[in-house]
């Protein structure tokens with residue numbers, strides 16, 4: 001039997017063997033991510049700066065001859081099995097509709113479907129998934145499933161797609177099979193990230209450049225403070241924010257808010273209603289903060305980016321209104337306890353915040369945040385440090 005005490009790679013293999021009675025053809029994995037800065041800018045054709053975290057999703061995969069695809073995971077009691085031909089009747093999922101299969105299964109099945117649409121063909125497959133990426137924490141557990149599955153099927157079906165194309169396959173699954181109207185950041189981070197670096201990504205051109213972070217050398221650490229308030233982007237606020245951004249771009253007559261600059265904000269205030277204006281101001285200033293952060297990393301090193309992280313959080317809290325009481329307490333407490341910078345990360349409405357801290361202050365800051373959560377009557381947070389890790393790969 002599979003047990004939760006095993007590492008996720010071994011869990012995936014054990015689950016595969018339990019399911020099929022034989023060993024997998026291989027094991028592929030892909031990481032979750034933390035975004036350092038650049039939130040909700042991706043679907044506005046803007047800039048983001050994520051890095052991969054050491055937590056990964058593993059997919060143990062093997063071929064079968066009957067043209068069927070079966071997915072199993074350690075977080076669901078029953079596998080889901082369909083014929084590869086049936087995928088086109090399951091997807092796309094109409095926007096706002098429930099996925100055509102259990103949500104966790106829609107991620108890998110949607111990847112197989114999107115690969116077929118991109119021209120890939122192959123035999124049936126069995127896929128067993130295990131992961132230690134926290135779910136619902138804003139750390140891209142879904143992109144990790146998509147990227148691990150896309151990497152595996154790309155190899156087994158000899159599709160020959162590059163990492164950027166595989167990220168686009170993952171995003172298509174997320175948007176059209178799961179029905180979450182997200183951008184491309186998470187899949188690009190999970191596919192292209194490298195150790196000790198962040199990925200500076202232009203979401204319009206998909207040009208990606210690595211920015212060395214050198215946190216450890218500088219005596220710094222990144223703390224993840226998972227509020228354990230779960231979020232879901234297929235419903236509610238995420239889509240509303242996206243719609244507000246589209247309204248803002250339309251009012252300017254430009255394809256995306258990427259094309260609006262800080263100098264245009266006075267005009268935006270005249271053109272837009274008050275709420276839409278604040279949504280637009282977040283995106284426009286956040287894009288600039290990403291550029292400033294990349295320059296600061298390169299010119300002055302990681303110790304100098306703290307204020308930009310804080311400004312980003314304030315903008316998300318007050319202008320974009322995607323923070324939560326738990327995220328604000330995490331950020332404020334971390335800063336008061338000596339963090340150099342802190343901000344919520346990911347889509348918002350729950351999930352996790354990050355803090356940039358001296359290695360010597362990791363415990364002090366963690367203890368302060370845990371105590372503040374207890375004093376506020378919140379669920380105890382899950383706090384841990386992360387180092388920038390590798391993107392998707394074949395492990396076995």
Ligand code: GLA
Nearest residue numbers: 039040182183184185346347
């Ligand atoms: C989620 C989405 C991303 C991005 C972030 C916010 O993680 O999946 O595409 O929009 O939210 O920056």
